[in-house]
Amino acid sequence: MKSYHFLSTLKGIFFSFILLSFVVGCSKKTEEEETPTAPTAEFSFTPINPKVNEAVTFNNTSTNATTFVWSAAGTNFNSTEKNPTFTFTEAGNFEVKLVATGEGGSSTKTTQISVAPADNTAPAPVAAFSFSPTSATNVDEVSFTNESTNATSYQWSAVGTSFSSTEENPTFTFTEAGDFDVKLVATGTGGTDEITKRITVNPVTQLPPPVAGFSFSPENPETGQEVTFTNESENATSYQWSAAGTSFSSTEENPTFTFTEAGDFDVKLVATSSEGTDEITRRVTVTAASTGGGGNDNPCNLPECYVESTTSATAGGNVTTNFSYTVVNGKKLISQISVGTVAGNVVTSIQYDAQGRRTRDETRFGSILTGSIEYEYSNSDRTVRANSYDVAGTLTGYTISEYDANMRLTRTDSYIATGALTGYTVYSDFLNIEGSFPQLVETFDASGTLTQRDVHTYQDCQLIKTVSTDGSGTVIGEVNNTIDARGLLRTSVATIMAGGTTTTSTTQYVYDCD
Structure with a gap:
């Protein structure tokens, strides 16, 4: 009876050992199969000895990675492309870092790049300009003519005014009288240059008010006959013509009009300038056309x-x-x-x-x-x-x-x-x-x-x-x-x-x- 129990017990222990070994073995095998390979960050770049403003191409040779983050301390280089390019705008040594990430984790590679100064063979820009009129008033538009050489971009300014422009040949109206220093900064591949010129703006003198006046011919027009109006206004810059009861409306200085009906028509001219307006009305008597x-x-x-x-x-x-x-x-x-x-x-x-x-x-x-x-x-x-x-x-x-x-x-x-x-x-x-x-x-x-x-x-x-x-x-x-x-x-x-x-x-x- 005891022998039987011993054998049964031994048999149970042996069976349990076999089962445990099988479970442990299977577990190790599954764990070994699911463990991914760790990534390795690696890259090279060309040219090997870049210069300022020369594009550098990075060749990513990382393994077991799917995403990438590039950076370089002291620059604005930041990219997630696999093979990015970047242009260093300053000379010096820069640590370029690549972080490669995959299922097995992340890997970092840092390489120093030495950027040499650019070969600056371009001629230096020379800033120059003129302006017109040379004797401006505070109502005149001043035109600036850029006479710079070896430049591709420009910055205009004048202290004490709102003048600020990047146009090549800008215009500006100084609203106040005084002396203003106009500065032009000219920039090119060869560097920058600037020039400052003083412009004297005089206060505008008071202009006389406009005086409207006109004549017309023929003095006794017939229907169907063209009437020419001669503007005799003084100190005016714009004009408005009209005649009640007709379609006559014009802003020309010396318009013409053909009356299609006989009668008396009051022709009005309004003359305008910056100093105000003035108007005059003259009666035109139109008779019926005669026939031969x-x-x-x-x-x-x-x-x-x-x-x-x-x-x-x-x-x-x-x-x-x-x-x-x-x-x-x-x-x-x-x-x-x-x-x-x-x-x-x-x-x-x-x-x-x-x-x-x-x-x-x-x-x-x-x-x-x-x-x-x-x-x-x-x-x-x-x-x-x-x-x-x-x-x-x-x-x-x-x-x-x-x-x-x-x-x-x-x-x-x-x-x-x-x-x-x-x-x-x-x-x-x-x-x-x-x-x-x-x-x-x-x-x-x-x-x-x-x-x-x-x-x-x-x-x-x-x-x-x-x-x-x-x-x-x-x-x-x-x-x-x-x-x-x-x-x-x-x-x-x-x-x-x-x-x-x-x-x-x-x-x-x-x-x-x-």
Whole structure:
């Protein structure tokens, strides 16, 4: 019985030893497998002997690390990049430290870097400047002109003022009188230099107040006639023009304006300067525009008659043209031209703005629109552009007509839609100042070669003869007009010579006063 118990006990102890050994063994094996390898911080750098302002590249050769922290005492070098770069701005010895961290812990590597002074071969900057005006007042803007050399950045200042600028050529207004020392510090790769100049600012003298004044011409304008205002103000720097009951508003010194209605208009000018304002009001009396005979403004005092129709007879038959009129701004103007043809009527309708300026023509064959022209005005109506469009509204070409100060047509340039010049016509040798009666009309191609010359002869402001020649001087056409006792054009005989053939047409004129 005792033997049995002893063996059982021994057997239990042996089994427990076996089990404990197994557990301990397994535990040691697991612990050995989970222990990570400690990191090792290591790095090198290039160049080995860096100089001031030379970039240094650090080559990280650490092992078993995933994060890095770089630093260098006495500098602002601080980076978490694996392979950073840094530029030392001062010479000396610097301890560069790398802390490498991984699952097995952290490791630190410190290496000393010796930074030598830079090879400073750049020329030293020389600070210099001038200023204008040299005798400034406390209301003048002073312009500083930088005349420094070998410099790339600048710092301006003036003690006792708010002047501070890094611009190359700054400006500043001294608000107080006195002597001010303006300093310029010029910096470049070769170092810095500075210069100080004294500027004397004088108090501004009291300016006289503005006095408004103006005149205008013509003194008795008509509707549709441009009025020029001549500013006669004194001691003023800005102006405001207006006229109650009109759209006249301008800040120009000497503006122009066209009154579209008759009446008395009070034109006011307000003149302003730093010393205050002054104003003046003058009355402009505008009368309704007068019209010349035959519907054309002229100085010949022709009867108030307007063409109602013309009939042109040629070998091919007769063509009758009828004219309709409208009154705009006191002027009787053509509103419609209707030409009868074998196939039907060709009608051109003309539209005007409130000033009586032509704005749009529409041409129709029967009821079908065939084209249109739109007019644009500029340069006080002395430049007129006429844009031609086809039935689809596509620009096909345009002309630009120029008028002189007396509103006489002096030149017309013709262009295709793309803007290429195709030719131009020049009007000159005018019969008088007031009417558009050129005695010479010359037409040129785009290259400036004369292609046609028309010489006009007038009688009491009516055209009585035109002789046309080509560029070589050969006569290619002639027009002879007959004027009746009242000075009205009655018959016009046109002869055209082309290709050895002569064609003649005769046109009869009918007036509303017949």
